[in-house]
Amino acid sequence: MAQEAGDGRQLDRLFETIAARKGADPDASYTAKLLHRGVEKCAQKMGEEAVEAIIAATARDKAGVISESADLLYHWLVLLAASDVTPQEVYAALARREGTSGLAEKAARQKTDKNAAPNKN
Template identity: 65%
Template sequence: MSALDRLAATIDARKGGDPDTSWTAKLLAKGPEKCAEKFGEESIEAIIEAVKGDRARLTSEAADVLYHLLVMLAARDLTLADVEAELARREGKSGIEEKAGRPA
């Protein structure tokens, strides 16, 4: 099991948990919109570090982005496995071909 799989399992286990003892439970209790907002904030911070070129800070922010992405997915009852299945579906297609096949 990868670190990302373990993180996803931890997030799933904290759904419905006590918001006073778990940051994940606190985020999820605030609803999908707040989870999406936090994901957006962390994404912007990662972009800033990518532009600055600080590898250590970018690595840290990228970890935050992945965590908040998984929390946002959990808030909408989606899983890492759902995303992996979509990536597998796209595997072997060029990005141009895949994008052209999306509904308008």
């Protein structure tokens, strides 16, 4: 049954539902249909939903951002399932980055790139 209030754990529950659709009848489930069509179709759908979220954000349409973000997250989870990746693996990647400023990381990367670049002189 649908719940009015959700929380972050909603993603994990939704992923379990999506993963359970692998190999299910494509005529009985939208998720099964998407997974059946392969990773390219799943990626295309995620791209479309991302663009719709972007359009809502730039139109300052807050309700649209919420609704399109929900579509985007659903399609992101489908893409993970199609790629044999779990949300937990993504959470672990985020956890490894926790506490590292994006600016500091970028500066360190640019320093490394500079050192690795061939000497033009």
